[in-house]
Amino acid sequence: SSTPLKVAVTGAAGQIGYSLLFRLASGALLGADRPIELRLLEITPALKALEGVVMELDDCAFPTLAGVEIGDDANTVFDGVNLALLVGARPRTKGMERGELLSANGAIFTAQGKALNEVAADDVRIGVTGNPANTNALIAMTNAPDIPRERFSALTRLDHNRAISQLAARTGAPVTDIRRMTIWGNHSATQYPDLFHAEVGGRNAAEVVGDQSWIENDFIPTVAKRGAAIIEARGSSSAASAASATIDAAHDWLLGSADDDWVSMAVASDGSYGVPEGLISSFPVTTKDGSWEIVQGLDIDEFSRGRINASVAELEEERAAVTELGLI
Numbered sequence: 095s096s097t098p099l100k101v102a103v104t105g106a107a108g109q110i111g112y113s114l115l116f117r118l119a120s121g122a123l124l125g126a127d128r129p130i131e132l133r134l135l136e137i138t139p140a141l142k143a144l145e146g147v148v149m150e151l152d153d154c155a156f157p158t159l160a161g162v163e164i165g166d167d168a169n170t171v172f173d174g175v176n177l178a179l180l181v182g183a184r185p186r187t188k189g190m191e192r193g194e195l196l197s198a199n200g201a202i203f204t205a206q207g208k209a210l211n212e213v214a215a216d217d218v219r220i221g222v223t224g225n226p227a228n229t230n231a232l233i234a235m236t237n238a239p240d241i242p243r244e245r246f247s248a249l250t251r252l253d254h255n256r257a258i259s260q261l262a263a264r265t266g267a268p269v270t271d272i273r274r275m276t277i278w279g280n281h282s283a284t285q286y287p288d289l290f291h292a293e294v295g296g297r298n299a300a301e302v303v304g305d306q307s308w309i310e311n312d313f314i315p316t317v318a319k320r321g322a323a324i325i326e327a328r329g330s331s332s333a334a335s336a337a338s339a340t341i342d343a344a345h346d347w348l349l350g351s352a353d354d355d356w357v358s359m360a361v362a363s364d365g366s367y368g369v370p371e372g373l374i375s376s377f378p379v380t381t382k383d384g385s386w387e388i389v390q391g392l393d394i395d396e397f398s399r400g401r402i403n404a405s406v407a408e409l410e411e412e413r414a415a416v417t418e419l420g421l422i
């Protein structure tokens with residue numbers, strides 16, 4: 095169809111935005127044949143910087159970019175959007191308590207959830223990148239009662255891609271040979287990247303690696319702490335890779351995951367794999383035509399069970415904290 099897809103991006107003047115907008119506008123999401131219209135939300139003090147970014151978008155003369163609107167009012171910017179990428183969030187600043195972080199972000203995601211509920215298109219899909227992503231998605235979802243809850247997801251695709259890349263480096267296989275990677279749980283240091291169901295060239299990844307100690311002491315912590323390693327090396331947090339993963343996740347959600355493969359998405363649990371109902375937790379999912387389904391029937395051994403439970407326990411604590419704060 096040549097009707098432009100209306101894509102909202104929040105935090106559009108931020109680091110991730112600076113990479114994300116240009117890739118969206120150049121056709122990375124839906125290809126060169128489907129125009130998109132960008133709806134960019136920022137806080138008032140960042141609007142001037144955002145105007146500069148829009149000047150640069152103009153200067154690219156992207157054939158697929160049908161229009162750009164910016165603003166600081168969610169009800170205006172989200173009007174009629176088909177896809178909302180919620181990237182903007184309140185970062186944790188020095189000395190900030192966890193409760194303060196949760197309430198600062200709670201204010202953002204309650205308001206944005208309500209605005210989406212009011213004005214987004216009926217087919218809207220909402221991907222949350224801003225941290226704490228899972229719990230921010232839970233807050234937005236709970237504050238948008240008229241939007242089906244399967245339309246909300248939080249980003250664990252960056253972790254998924256990091257895990258693929260680490261496994262490829264270890265085994266010498268190209269990334270295209272790696273399938274069925276899974277990130278379970280929270281987008282945080284407790285996340286569990288699972289090699290026991292992943293495959294390298296059709297063979298079980300854990301068997302190909304053949305080294306439980308590498309999995310436990312190298313692979314899992316490298317993937318889970320990659321964000322911190324990037325900050326340490328680059329002096330700022332992952333941005334281009336986070337933008338790339340945000341696009342991968344939205345692309346696969348809208349257009350479908352590959353046959354014989356799955357992707358990781360944090361979605362509202364239906365109780366699968368013992369994850370309490372309603373928690374936004376990362377699972378292996380297949381996607382098709384804008385829907386997702388949790389992959390069923392995987393055997394979870396004791397090691398994986400322990401890791402999944404630990405990450406899910408953290409999500410339950412976050413849910414209890416935002417419930418206590420009256421955000422959900």
Ligand code: NAX
Nearest residue numbers: 105107108109110135136137140182183224225249252336
């Ligand atoms: P920046 O601080 O560069 O940009 C965030 C932008 O959001 C700022 O321009 C700010 O003005 C804007 N903003 C704040 N409140 C807003 C509101 N109420 N409405 C609209 N815009 C608002 O951060 P950046 O590096 O771009 O990261 C954005 C978020 O992504 C952070 O929360 C970050 O922690 C998170 N990340 C999530 C990742 C993931 O895999 N899920 C990985 C990368 C990244 O760390």
